[in-house]
Amino acid sequence: MPAEKEKSPVKLSLPLEYQQDLFHELRSEDELVLLARGLGLLRVVINLLHSYDAAGNNLIVIVGADERENGWIGEALAEHAAVSKSTMARGLSLVNTDAMSVGTREKMYSQGGIFSITSRILVVDLLSKLLNPETVTGLIVLHSERIVATSIEAFIIRIYRQMNKAGFLKAFSDNPEPFTTGFAPLSNMLRNLFLRKPSLWPRFHITVARSLEGRKRAEVIELEVPMTDGMKDIQNAVLECVEVSIGELRKADTGLELDDWTLDSALHRSFDVIIRRQLDPIWHRVSFRTRQIVSDLTVLRSILHALLTYDAVSFNKYLDTILAAHQPPPGSTRQTQSPWLFLDAANTIFGTAKRRVYSGKPAEGETPVSSGAIPDSLRPVLEEQPKWSLLAEVLEEIERDNYLNPVLRDDSNGTILIMCSDQGTCRQLREYLQNMHVHPAEEYQKDDEEPKPSADFMMRRKLRNYLDWKKDFARVSASLFAENQKVLDGFTDQRGNTNGYRGKGPPNKRRRVRGGAAAAGAGKPVNGSLQLVEDKESQVASLMADIQPTDADAMQKDEVIVDSLDDMEDYFELYEMNDLLVIHPYDGDMDEHVLEEVRPRYVIMYEPDAAFIRRVEVYRSSHEDRNVRVYFMYYGGSVEEQRYLSAVRREKDAFTRLIKEKGNMAVTHTLDGAAPTDPQEQFLRTVNTRIAGGGRLAATAEPPRVVVDVREFRSSLPSLLHGRSMVVVPCMLTVGDYVLTPTICIERKSVRDLISSFKNGRLFNQAETMLQHYKHPMLLIEFDQNKSFTLDPFAENSFEKSIKSADDSRDLQSKIVLLTIAFPRLKIIWSSSPYQTAEIFAELKNKQEEPDPIKAVQVGLGLGEDPYEQQSFNTTPQDMLRAVPGVTAKNVMRVVLEVGDMRDVSNLSEGELDEMVGREAGRQVWRFFNRSVLDD
Numbered sequence: 001m002p003a004e005k006e007k008s009p010v011k012l013s014l015p016l017e018y019q020q021d022l023f024h025e026l027r028s029e030d031e032l033v034l035l036a037r038g039l040g041l042l043r044v045v046i047n048l049l050h051s052y053d054a055a056g057n058n059l060i061v062i063v064g065a066d067e068r069e070n071g072w073i074g075e076a077l078a079e080h081a082a083v084s085k086s087t088m089a090r091g092l093s094l095v096n097t098d099a100m101s102v103g104t105r106e107k108m109y110s111q112g113g114i115f116s117i118t119s120r121i122l123v124v125d126l127l128s129k130l131l132n133p134e135t136v137t138g139l140i141v142l143h144s145e146r147i148v149a150t151s152i153e154a155f156i157i158r159i160y161r162q163m164n165k166a167g168f169l170k171a172f173s174d175n176p177e178p179f180t181t182g183f184a185p186l187s188n189m190l191r192n193l194f195l196r197k198p199s200l201w202p203r204f205h206i207t208v209a210r211s212l213e214g215r216k217r218a219e220v221i222e223l224e225v226p227m228t229d230g231m232k233d234i235q236n237a238v239l240e241c242v243e244v245s246i247g248e249l250r251k252a253d254t255g256l257e258l259d260d261w262t263l264d265s266a267l268h269r270s271f272d273v274i275i276r277r278q279l280d281p282i283w284h285r286v287s288f289r290t291r292q293i294v295s296d297l298t299v300l301r302s303i304l305h306a307l308l309t310y311d312a313v314s315f316n317k318y319l320d321t322i323l324a325a326h327q328p329p330p331g332s333t334r335q336t337q338s339p340w341l342f343l344d345a346a347n348t349i350f351g352t353a354k355r356r357v358y359s360g361k362p363a364e365g366e367t368p369v370s371s372g373a374i375p376d377s378l379r380p381v382l383e384e385q386p387k388w389s390l391l392a393e394v395l396e397e398i399e400r401d402n403y404l405n406p407v408l409r410d411d412s413n414g415t416i417l418i419m420c421s422d423q424g425t426c427r428q429l430r431e432y433l434q435n436m437h438v439h440p441a442e443e444y445q446k447d448d449e450e451p452k453p454s455a456d457f458m459m460r461r462k463l464r465n466y467l468d469w470k471k472d473f474a475r476v477s478a479s480l481f482a483e484n485q486k487v488l489d490g491f492t493d494q495r496g497n498t499n500g501y502r503g504k505g506p507p508n509k510r511r512r513v514r515g516g517a518a519a520a521g522a523g524k525p526v527n528g529s530l531q532l533v534e535d536k537e538s539q540v541a542s543l544m545a546d547i548q549p550t551d552a553d554a555m556q557k558d559e560v561i562v563d564s565l566d567d568m569e570d571y572f573e574l575y576e577m578n579d580l581l582v583i584h585p586y587d588g589d590m591d592e593h594v595l596e597e598v599r600p601r602y603v604i605m606y607e608p609d610a611a612f613i614r615r616v617e618v619y620r621s622s623h624e625d626r627n628v629r630v631y632f633m634y635y636g637g638s639v640e641e642q643r644y645l646s647a648v649r650r651e652k653d654a655f656t657r658l659i660k661e662k663g664n665m666a667v668t669h670t671l672d673g674a675a676p677t678d679p680q681e682q683f684l685r686t687v688n689t690r691i692a693g694g695g696r697l698a699a700t701a702e703p704p705r706v707v708v709d710v711r712e713f714r715s716s717l718p719s720l721l722h723g724r725s726m727v728v729v730p731c732m733l734t735v736g737d738y739v740l741t742p743t744i745c746i747e748r749k750s751v752r753d754l755i756s757s758f759k760n761g762r763l764f765n766q767a768e769t770m771l772q773h774y775k776h777p778m779l780l781i782e783f784d785q786n787k788s789f790t791l792d793p794f795a796e797n798s799f800e801k802s803i804k805s806a807d808d809s810r811d812l813q814s815k816i817v818l819l820t821i822a823f824p825r826l827k828i829i830w831s832s833s834p835y836q837t838a839e840i841f842a843e844l845k846n847k848q849e850e851p852d853p854i855k856a857v858q859v860g861l862g863l864g865e866d867p868y869e870q871q872s873f874n875t876t877p878q879d880m881l882r883a884v885p886g887v888t889a890k891n892v893m894r895v896v897l898e899v900g901d902m903r904d905v906s907n908l909s910e911g912e913l914d915e916m917v918g919r920e921a922g923r924q925v926w927r928f929f930n931r932s933v934l935d936d
Helices: 017-028 041-053 067-084 102-111 119-127 152-163 185-193 206-212 229-251 263-268 271-282 288-309 312-326 344-355 386-404 423-435 456-494 537-546 551-555 590-598 610-622 639-664 679-683 710-714 717-723 751-760 762-773 798-805 812-822 834-845 853-858 875-882 892-898 902-906 910-917 919-930
Strands: 032-035 059-063 092-095 113-117 138-141 168-173 198-201 219-225 358-361 377-380 416-420 581-585 602-605 629-635 705-709 727-731 744-750 776-782 827-831
Touching (some): 017 032, 017 041, 017 206, 032 185, 041 059, 041 113, 041 138, 041 168, 059 119, 067 092, 067 113, 067 590, 102 113, 113 119, 119 152, 119 710, 119 727, 138 152, 152 168, 152 185, 152 717, 185 639, 198 639, 206 610, 219 386, 229 288, 229 344, 271 288, 288 312, 288 423, 288 639, 312 344, 312 456, 344 358, 377 456, 386 416, 386 602, 386 629, 416 423, 416 590, 423 581, 581 590, 602 610, 610 629, 629 639, 705 710, 705 717, 710 717, 710 727, 717 727, 717 834, 727 853, 744 751, 744 762, 744 834, 751 762, 751 812, 762 812, 875 892, 875 902, 892 910
Parallel strands (some): 032 168, 032 198, 059 113, 092 113, 138 168, 219 629, 416 581, 416 602, 602 629, 705 727, 744 776
Antiparallel strands (some): 358 377
16 A cells, blocks of 8 residues: 655555555646546545645645535544554544634634635635635645536635645546536636646546456346336336427427437436526526426426336325326416326326226126226236346345355455435335235245245235325315415406406316226316326225235334334344345445445345446455455336436546547646736726815725625625635625725625515615615625526516506516615616626726725624624524514624524514514514414
């Protein structure tokens, strides 16, 4: 193993050749590392961190790590320090909450070590010099694929590189696809990261292949499972619905480039997400039908996933909820329903799904009905998933193999590890494996033949629960529609629809029936829309009689949902690892942890996952004395197989493109983060040439300064201001969000925030306080750069425009007019994007005096109030509290100091609130928390 020759030897856990090469590369230079998924990126990062941690005199900052990764990194660093016996190692320190005071953070930074800091806290600490960038030894950036030019992480890297030219900077990612979209994506990403060199490590890299394809390869057995006829019919029907939906999108003339989008590409790429992203700039112009089709694509993809993972009963239940969710409330017409529900393919989906659970049973002595008559009773079918029986066979084979061919003792346990996609599948497999040898019917026990494993017991229990659920579901749906009817009646009255059919469909509206098991017994539905045919009570009763619990059911234990842990010591014991069967969901880099902890001899991949196959390869190649056999299961000819092959192909294509771009890429030399400036222009920036009336000529080379509220660092604007060579001063402001000059204060609102501020009245309080303390108060309304620069939504037709104009009191534009009438001195700035906002700020600051941060903080504070007192509290609940009617910038701190959390505020009496914030404000707060959600 490689080891850095420092004062004390550092032991690393990098047994493979490519890991050692990558580690030496990272120690010698700064670079962006792109490693294929499953090759152990976090292991390399942890060993790199430990090599710096063991020295004991470094200050390393980790950016972009999530909570789970922080836990694993901290645990691994402590383990490495114990193995290396590094007395200087300090481990990982987390700074992830505002509750940690300024003094505490400053003391921690001064002591050094490895810190994982959330981005919003880190950028404020760097700008305020609480953490001096010059004292930082290096920056480690994880998930670098998420970094764009306007992100807060790019802002952090720019500040660090401007102030610290000597410290190292290393970025990591195991997701190559985002680096291949757009023009010159790799060079743009390197520019955002202030790095020159990319280091690419695909699976087909010669060193990686040599490390993983030696003599110590894992034994892999591929098992192709055929789908049942019902599953094939449903899959083909869903694919037909997807194809029709794509065709409808083409007809809608949305301007999307759909020529190269085939049914194949729609399945394997995030088709619905990409279409939604492309439609985002014109979303207000898109018709309701097109929006519905986009959401339908998401639903259809989820149906495909559920078909292969859910059991037959749960899948039918899921389809019931989808149909109920797509049912329009009373008063709507057929046009509001999803187009795919009226296709014959949709009838196939719902009908086949039901027939997989139960079907009609002819009466005794009768032949199956061919005339279309409805059977009087139902019989359970309960089709099992094909993978279940194969899983039972694999487990039986493993047990037989262990008995007949015992292997020589090695370092592996005899544990069987089953990996699947999510927790729901884990629960399903656990229930199946627990009950597969329970046979409720006596006909199985005949001819002394040992019964085969079956899911009959589990499926009968699920069907009983489903029938009970369906009764309650119908009752809940009816009550929900009744609650909404009052609102709908008001809406139809507003439309002026006074004819005899108000709130109902036309009398000749055709109706489509779903379900196929029985014909409709009642008349037309209220709205003439698609409805699911319900089974008769007599049919359901006969079905329940067939699946009543037997003696075998009564002998099984109930599921333990909540355990009080009483008498735990009587039941506590260590499991024998050789007899253990572990079911675990795929969990990214944590899967490597599972393999190391469990040390399985047999791994069953219930669903395919390319990254996990590589983790097994790395695990087997890293341990010579551990044998692993992998069973790889997938449905042949299914979407599951195509998705797996497509994922592997996409990653390979991404790395191929990156290798080509790296070969043709120009090297950037200016990586100090400083914007090029003309010294003469910088000096004369604030020259005041208006000397009439006794004015004096003044010039200064002081850089422009902007005082920014710390809560504003969630947006990209502070980063863009810093990029224009402005000094950003983070402060806890009581009045305004940005102070540009001693007389100009700006309150920034996105459109979403503007609407909510009008609803709760917060904007009027903010405008009032700005008018009290500043000569030129301004309201900045900032739009998203990827969306239309308009407040007036495009109505789909003139009829909707007439509806919209009928209620002007809710119109956003009219509220803005009322605001300007109430506060004539308040100026409104319209900005199409954060980029334009930065330009506007530069124009407003031109030839103006610089703001004083201390005065800006003191504005709006009462006598004796500490401006930084709020920093010791969590800002997210404070923002929630400020949104409550009656809570203003003046009284919010009194509430924060008196109560512990938002729940305490909601439980205060009206009298307690009166004493705290005053009578009128207290009444508003009390009414807000005690108002019924059912009131008008």
